[in-house]
Amino acid sequence: MVIRFLVGRTGKFFGRTTNLLFFTSLYREMYKELVDITNNETEASQVLKNIGIHGAFESGKRQIAVLRMFPNDPVKIMEYLDVIWYVIFGAKLDEYEMIKVPLEGTDYPDLVFHISKCPICGGYGTSSLDSVDCNKIQSSESYYATGLVGMLEETANLILEIKKNDFRIQMQETKCFCRGDDELELTCHIVHKSEFNKDIKHLDEALQRPFLLDTDIKSTDDILSKPLEAIKEKLISLIQDKLQMSTFEFMEYFQGYEEDVVKIVGFLLIHVFNENGRVIEKACETESIAKLIGHVYNSSIEMTKLTIPFDVLNDYKRLVVELLTDIAPLEMIDRFNGIEPSDYIQLFYEGMKKALTDLGVNFEGLKSNIWEEMDMKKVLSNAPNSKNASELTEEQKQEQSDLKIELIQEVFFLLTGLFVLPSRIFISSLHGAARAMFSSGEASTSTIRDHALKVLELIEKLK
């Protein structure tokens, strides 16, 4: 839900809107010209799909920050088809159903989408200008919506490329309104990239810019240690410079969705820190670490409830309201004021949980407590965790156990630092004495980054 909201809200002001009929008519005219040039509807379909692929790749390169928020699994990515659709069209996808068709001997099922309405085909055939004959297109190719298929397929594959996933999606339009079918049907085969029958585009690493902010995350400490007014000025400047709109115009896009905004903040916090070397994502590639992160998250929620008094929670809420004063419309500020203080924390953590889930933490599979989960005896024992484990000496096995203990400790420090960061922001903004304590570096972003790098270093040593 969080990513659907975020893409929906941000898509509106990052995208350039135009009339939908102009959009679909332009598509039709391109298709007609391609048929005219190739003199072959099947070839024209292939060319238009390729054009859609190139167009989506180019567009995706500019939206890497948004695409990076998607999960790292082909099936889960396609479960967000409506979001990808929105990224392409800026318009909502009507009712649809996704069906998984298991295949023997494959890692993933085929996915079949039954989509009730297709804007590309909308009204096609009612004008003498609708001259592309989809019945002349071979059944191995996509039909009238072939360009749309190219855009959807490439956007999904770009996400997989960003996530460094080895699988790719081959999508085909298998039913088309323009052929007389009663729905748009898309069929997806998920294959290993070595079997993918198209050129795989690779992203230049230099294009993978920091998330949202061009400001280096190292300078975040400067921002967080300043008074509230300075943070407010930075936020106003960011919106005006990057989005060319006033803060009121920007905040109006979120009016009526105030609770979702709080979730988004938690969601973005995790993703912002993941940006720095994909720290959290890489850590979650190790199942035991992913589970550990899940348990630390659950413990943090309990700790927050126990350790942060109501008055302090109320201060957090006042801080949000104060931050938004003179930035957001009065109606929005009233609604933010109406949210209970304890609900702020709950919503914030919900957003963080969603981000952690997308990055690889399976909360539903967790046991009741961390010690049972980790089976500490087994973790600390001489259990092998590498191909050459059987060749390790006793000294080497002991060293590995020590590394594991150190890793667990570092993960605790990292996650605790992340989860108390909001407290640092709020408290240091309000209380000068507390600010001095936090600026000693105990909970600063650079310390969090140091712990994150240490986690990665230990994981590498254990491999």
Add this chain to the structure above:
Amino acid sequence: MQRSLSSIIIKVTQIMPNYTRGELANNTATMNQMRNNLYHFLRYLMSKGVTNQQILVRLQRMGSNIAKTILEEREFTGATFEDKIVSIYSEMFNSKISITENSSQFVIEDKKCSLCKYKRENLSVAPCEVITSFVEEILIRLGYTVNKSHVSKSIALGDISCIHTYDLKERDN
């Protein structure tokens, strides 16, 4: 249970037809992907040896045909010529334009052309030739006599804004 419900929803919606062009005409879409697609379409034409003049003719044909389709679904109104032009650019492309009149020539400047956001390398024909022929077709249908329309400057070709020029034979209002 959830699967049954969604199957029912799908069955119900399958009885309902697809979008009509009237519905499409009253909705919006994000142009980013289609803008890129148009550029790659032009690159394809160039790779097939289509000359710049031929590309121009094709883009003009496309714009004219799009206008004919749009006009089947909606009207463009305005008390004056300028009002009508502003209405077309605003409603179709979400553009805020400036208009300069020079005798019977109208020069439209669009600093945020929906088809030309970025400078494109190796491109000699402006993508927004589609827009000028689109607008020209509408003006003709509205009763104006248009001698010529063309793109004098384009962001896609490296200029700072898109300049669309419309030469009218005579003003009807």
